Amino acid sequence: xxxxxxxxxxxxxxxxxxxxxxxxxxxxxxxxxxxxxxxxxxxxxxxxxxxxxxxxxxxxxxxxxxxxxxxxxxxxxxxxxxxxxxxxxxxxxxxxxxxxxxxxxxxxxxxxxxxxxxxxxxxxxxxxxxxxxxxxxxxxxxxxxxxxxxxxxxxxxxxxxxxxxxxxxxxxxxxxxxxxxxxxxxxxxxxxxxxxxxxxxxxxxxxxxxxxxxxxxxxxxxxxxxxxxxxxxxxxxxxxxxxxxxxxxxxxxxxxxxxxxxxxxxxxxxxxxxxxxxxxxxxxxxxxxxxxxxxxxxxxxxxxxxxxxxxxxxxxxxxxxxxxxxxxxxxxxxxxxxxxxxxxxxxxxxxxxxxxxxxxxxxxxxxxxxxxxxxxxxxxxxx
Amino acid sequence: xxxxxxxxxxxxxxxxxxxxxxxxxxxxxxxxxxxxxxxxxxxxxxxxxxxxxxxxxxxxxxxxxxxxxxxxxxxxxxxxxxxxxxxxxxxxxxxxxxxxxxxxxxxxxxxxxxxxxxxxxxxxxxxxxxxxxxxxxxxxxxxxxxxxxxxxxxxxxxxxxxxxxxxxxxxxxxxxxxxxxxxxxxxxxxxxxxxxxxxxxxxxxxxxxxxxxxxxxxxxxxxxxxxxxxxxxxxxxxxxxxxxxxxxxxxxxxxxxxxxxxxxxxxxxxxxxxxxxxxxxxxxxxxxxxxxxxxxxxxxxxxxxxxxxxxxxxxxxxxxxxxxxxxxxxxxxxxxxxxxxxxxxxxxxxxxxxxxxxxxxxxxxxxxxxxxxxxxxxxxxxxxxxxxxxxxxxxxxxxxxxxxxxxxxxxxxxxxxxxxxxxxxxxxxxxxxxxxxxxxxxxxxxxxxxxxxxxxxxxxxxxxxxxxxxxxxxxxxxxxxxxxxxxxxxxxxxxxxxxxxxxxxxxxxxxxxxxxxxxxxxxxxxxxxxxxxxxxxxxxxxxxxxxxxxxxxxxxxxxxxxxxxxxxxxxxxxxxxxxxxxxxxxxxxx
Numbered sequence: 001x002x003x004x005x006x007x008x009x010x011x012x013x014x015x016x017x018x019x020x021x022x023x024x025x026x027x028x029x030x031x032x033x034x035x036x037x038x039x040x041x042x043x044x045x046x047x048x049x050x051x052x053x054x055x056x057x058x059x060x061x062x063x064x065x066x067x068x069x070x071x072x073x074x075x076x077x078x079x080x081x082x083x084x085x086x087x088x089x090x091x092x093x094x095x096x097x098x099x100x101x102x103x104x105x106x107x108x109x110x111x112x113x114x115x116x117x118x119x120x121x122x123x124x125x126x127x128x129x130x131x132x133x134x135x136x137x138x139x140x141x142x143x144x145x146x147x148x149x150x151x152x153x154x155x156x157x158x159x160x161x162x163x164x165x166x167x168x169x170x171x172x173x174x175x176x177x178x179x180x181x182x183x184x185x186x187x188x189x190x191x192x193x194x195x196x197x198x199x200x201x202x203x204x205x206x207x208x209x210x211x212x213x214x215x216x217x218x219x220x221x222x223x224x225x226x227x228x229x230x231x232x233x234x235x236x237x238x239x240x241x242x243x244x245x246x247x248x249x250x251x252x253x254x255x256x257x258x259x260x261x262x263x264x265x266x267x268x269x270x271x272x273x274x275x276x277x278x279x280x281x282x283x284x285x286x287x288x289x290x291x292x293x294x295x296x297x298x299x300x301x302x303x304x305x306x307x308x309x310x311x312x313x314x315x316x317x318x319x320x321x322x323x324x325x326x327x328x329x330x331x332x333x334x335x336x337x338x339x340x341x342x343x344x345x346x347x348x349x350x351x352x353x354x355x356x357x358x359x360x361x362x363x364x365x366x367x368x369x370x371x372x373x374x375x376x377x378x379x380x381x382x383x
Numbered sequence: 384x385x386x387x388x389x390x391x392x393x394x395x396x397x398x399x400x401x402x403x404x405x406x407x408x409x410x411x412x413x414x415x416x417x418x419x420x421x422x423x424x425x426x427x428x429x430x431x432x433x434x435x436x437x438x439x440x441x442x443x444x445x446x447x448x449x450x451x452x453x454x455x456x457x458x459x460x461x462x463x464x465x466x467x468x469x470x471x472x473x474x475x476x477x478x479x480x481x482x483x484x485x486x487x488x489x490x491x492x493x494x495x496x497x498x499x500x501x502x503x504x505x506x507x508x509x510x511x512x513x514x515x516x517x518x519x520x521x522x523x524x525x526x527x528x529x530x531x532x533x534x535x536x537x538x539x540x541x542x543x544x545x546x547x548x549x550x551x552x553x554x555x556x557x558x559x560x561x562x563x564x565x566x567x568x569x570x571x572x573x574x575x576x577x578x579x580x581x582x583x584x585x586x587x588x589x590x591x592x593x594x595x596x597x598x599x600x601x602x603x604x605x606x607x608x609x610x611x612x613x614x615x616x617x618x619x620x621x622x623x624x625x626x627x628x629x630x631x632x633x634x635x636x637x638x639x640x641x642x643x644x645x646x647x648x649x650x651x652x653x654x655x656x657x658x659x660x661x662x663x664x665x666x667x668x669x670x671x672x673x674x675x676x677x678x679x680x681x682x683x684x685x686x687x688x689x690x691x692x693x694x695x696x697x698x699x700x701x702x703x704x705x706x707x708x709x710x711x712x713x714x715x716x717x718x719x720x721x722x723x724x725x726x727x728x729x730x731x732x733x734x735x736x737x738x739x740x741x742x743x744x745x746x747x748x749x750x751x752x753x754x755x756x757x758x759x760x761x762x763x764x765x766x767x768x769x770x771x772x773x774x775x776x777x778x779x780x781x782x783x784x785x786x787x788x789x790x791x792x793x794x795x796x797x798x799x800x801x802x803x804x805x806x807x808x809x810x811x812x813x814x815x816x817x818x819x820x821x822x823x824x825x826x827x828x829x830x831x832x833x834x835x836x837x838x839x840x841x842x843x844x845x846x847x848x849x850x851x852x853x854x855x856x857x858x859x860x861x862x863x864x865x866x867x868x869x870x871x872x873x874x875x876x877x878x879x880x881x882x883x884x885x886x887x888x889x890x891x892x893x894x895x896x897x898x899x900x901x902x903x904x905x906x907x908x909x910x911x912x913x914x915x916x917x918x919x920x921x922x923x924x925x926x927x928x929x930x931x932x933x934x935x936x937x938x939x940x941x942x943x944x945x946x947x948x949x950x951x952x953x954x955x956x957x958x959x960x961x962x963x964x965x966x967x968x969x970x971x972x973x
Contacts (some may be wrong), residue, residue: 011464011469011471011472011476012471013471013472013474013475019501019504019506020501020502022501023497023501023502024498024502026498027487027490027498030489030494031487031489031490034489034680035489118447163864216483216488217481217482217485218485218486218487219542220451220481220483220485221479221480221481221485221486221546222485222502222688223451224449224450224451224474224477224479224481225474225499225502225503225550226471226474226475226502226503226504227502253903259493304668360634
């Protein structure tokens with residue numbers, strides 16, 4: 001073998017060259033701005049989600065449709081029936097025969113009904129306690145519970161108003177809910193929605209754009225230049241980091257000005273939290289893209305490993321404390337969990353750094369782990 | 384022309400012009416042995432062709448040389464740098480153009496060039512002269528503001544070349560640069576690389592078109608991961624001196640003559656060339672038998688210069704025989720009319736874009752009719768309208784007298800269709816694929832059973848029945864695809880790019896079947912971008928930019944392109960001649 005290695009000169013390529021980096025960032029920004037689907041995911045999708053969570057999803061029970069069947073003709077029974085229509089939590093349909101409402105319950109038009117029976121007056125006069133029957137739709141357990149409890153509450157209140165002569169109890173319980181006095185679920189949902197939006201941009205978009213480079217063959221051409229993996233990947237992340245922060249600001253502005261969610265903490269803290277959350281979000285996107293080299297697979301992985309856990313296990317929609325122990329343990333691995341906890345705090349309570357700091361630490365740690373694994377798997381080769 | 388001289392040759396190059404050393408390189412991908420113990424050298428100042436059929440290992444070798452893949456065993460050095468140990472340096476001294484267009488389609492020509500300049504550590508402001516020269520060299524100057532995705536195939540390759548040259552590389556690696564490029568632009572690419580090698584650069588041009596090998600200074604011929612030949616192409620064709628002949632003006636019997644010739648034990652290879660038949664003698668065989676055959680059919684036997692493809696087939700031990708077991712079984716096709724396929728003013732628009740513009744022709748029963756043209760010329764669109772897969776915007780198309788607009792279902796039952804890349808069902812076994820196509824054409828169950836058994840027997844698929852199509856050798860895969868398309872014995876067969884990505888031996892076998900079918904009266908419609916394959920056709924329709932620019936026999940088309948300095952033009956020459964005379968060369972036209 002003839003050897004040309006005797007006169008090997010050394011050519012040193014810098015790991016990180018600012019000029020190359022700027023070129024890559026510029027390229028990525030131009031592409032992001034020209035691609036309508038990027039803008040759609042980054043700016044329009046968050047808006048749709050925010051409106052959806054603010055208006056369509058409600059965990060509050062209001063205006064539940066129930067029936068009240070007044071079978072007893074007495075005046076006392078009528079005052080009880082009136083008591084049901086006096087609350088905005090219930091939408092009451094009156095009837096004089098239970099057969100009228102039973103069909104509606106089966107058809108799903110009513111969530112339950114209260115029967116004030118024929119012998120109500122006599123029973124009340126004899127025993128002093130009201131006799132009512134409450135029938136609920138057990139196929140929606142939460143609502144059924146609510147109807148049962150609330151109907152009982154109405155009956156008790158009605159009783160109390162009848163016996164005004166009774167002495168007041170020694171302790172008057174007056175519940176007060178902190179941070180969200182009206183218990184409006186929108187106030188808890190909208191801040192949490194920001195975490196979902198950031199997960200979509202950070203993880204889904206990043207995974208997609210890197211997979212697209214593999215799919216279109218542009219990665220092969222870029223890899224054959226002196227640009228390093230570090231430059232290529234960071235050059236890719238930076239524009240999406242900016243896009244993600246922009247999205248956060250838009251979402252926060254909407255939350256405050258349109259949905260009347262108070263921002264009790266500072267904008268600075270919100271930006272710090274968001275910036276740190278972008279670490280695991282982008283890191284996860286990068287990790288997915290190093291494993292999946294086509295856009296379809298990348299988007300599926302991003303949905304199942306990023307979006308769904310952020311949705312279900314972050315405490316955004318379902319309270320973590322109410323989950324079984326095993327699932328509760330898993331939530332510690334979901335970066336959105338930390339972000340949602342901090343977001344709720346910053347919007348509804350204020351700058352509570354004793355909450356933020358552990359959350360920041362959690363997010364940064366998970367982010368770092370993602371980046372380390374992604375770096376291990378993304379090599380400057382085609383294998 | 385190009386300022387490559389700016390790079391001083393390495394000190395080694397002064398007394399040693401070796402640019403690339405490949406030393407016992409081996410590469411596996413799972414079970415696939417892509418490169419087997421490959422050793423070769425590539426030199427500065429020469430155009431080296433990396434030639435071989437698809438799957439020979441060309442791209443793998445290219446990627447190893449650019450440091451994008453690591454060999455399992457062996458070493459490779461490029462410009463004195465080890466591709467693994469000195470990976471960074473490889474990316475500085477080499478320019479690489481991947482097989483697929485690797486530039487950003489949503490960036491403009493200029494933005495792509497700027498990106499690559501900056502990645503190569505160059506500043507557009509300080510290197511205005513380089514930009515000007517590159518734009519001049521590639522003739523892309525009028526298009527700097529156009530998005531790369533909106534360029535024609537040829538212009539894309541030129542932009543890719545400009546970006547690869549941004550490095551002022553000492554070694555330029557081009558992976559199949561001529562795929563998807565029309566013959567006119569291809570000429571342009573040749574001109575450019577010849578200018579580059581003239582200035583001392585080492586240029587590697589990989590290609591599956593064996594005819595391109597003859598244009599290279601030196602050739603590395605790969606087959607199944609092994610080096611089959613290294614050296615000047617003339618050296619290989621020289622070995623076949625005196626073994627290539629043409630039976631002139633055989634005319635209508637040429638298919639029968641070819642089949643007979645291929646069945647002779649002295650003939651290793653044969654193809655149809657217009658009205659003639661071109662044959663290659665086996666090593667050591669005398670011309671007596673073929674001379675006798677020529678005498679019997681009254682044709683003149685003339686010696687012709689050997690081609691690179693002759694030599695390649697010879698290296699592989701010759702092509703298949705001439706008898707098609709398939710055609711033997713088929714009963715002759717009877718049609719009421721002599722016209723099997725026809726179209727009149729056929730037009731297809733996609734929005735503003737006209738893909739097929741007023742195309743009219745008639746195809747006779749038993750004719751092999753070729754639709755020829757570069758990618759994007761409109762042949763696929765025209766083809767799809769003719770077999771009822773696309774609805775025309777205007778005009779009409781008939782198959783065996785049936786209007787594809789009024790009776791698409793009945794018309795489709797009269798035709799067999801073999802799509803590009805065979806389109807077999809990967810998750811079904813070979814037998815299930817056969818059963819599916821028998822079922823989908825609505826054959827009754829007795830006929831289904833008979834036909835399937837028949838196809839298995841004819842195409843020798845017994846041992847593969849429960850295998851997945853993708854695990855089949857390429858030749859068997861092609862047989863299966865053909866079997867599926869012919870299950871209902873259609874009088875008209877549509878073949879869309881049937882031989883792209885197929886090695887020359889498998890192509891020979893394929894054409895043996897097609898010739899046999901045509902002799903039984905089956906009408907064959909075929910699209911191809913292999914210009915030399917058009918020689919098998921009775922008549923060829925040349926499409927360019929959505930329009931029919933010529934329609935005639937291959938011999939007439941070639942004769943029209945003949946000139947004093949090109950007495951025996953190829954089909955590609957004929958195509959270039961047609962394009963030039965039809966005054967459509969102007970790339971500014973959108």
